[in-house]
Amino acid sequence: MTRFTDRCPAHPGEILREDVIPATAKPKAEVARMLGISRQHLYDILSERKPVSAEVAVRLGKLFGNAPLFWVRLQGAYDAWNATRNVDVSNIPTLHAAE
Template sequence: MAIANTKAMLRQPTHPGEMLREDFLPDYDLSVAKLAELLGVSRQSVNELLRERRSLSPEMALRLGRLFGNSPEFWLNAQRAVDLWNAAQAVKDDVAKIKPLDAA
């Protein structure tokens, strides 16, 4: 028997940039410049991600997954949760007007 996950999350999920900034950088004693160097990307792109001004791309998920020894899916799932929550907040009134279909 499956349990339906129908309750809406009341707070915005954690942005991958916040996860990097608050958990990964301190744990690995990394600066923005060192992280950018290790990932092979610009400091600006890392900084924008850390400041949550940029979404995490699939390419960045691959780089982070390789660097930290976890999966790209870990990073993409975090970004997906943020994107879905933001979209739900933007269109919640319109979505609430949609009547679900009954199975035939």
């Protein structure tokens, strides 16, 4: 399978906002309550202003019946893609194993 490295991976908030929460037919405020987080925290994740922390990933995994690692990996892919484009590594050498 070929990965499209020019395209930013989806933020977990986008997946929650566009697919997961609508499939539940529950109001966002109720989802926040069930997760045990504030409505504002959930809204910040949904608007992609906050990342999904490991703690929130555990809560999401329990609520939606999947693994916390699913949410952590989504966040990690999003963060790594953005960091690769924003962090200047031009002065950092690449080490190679001794032969």
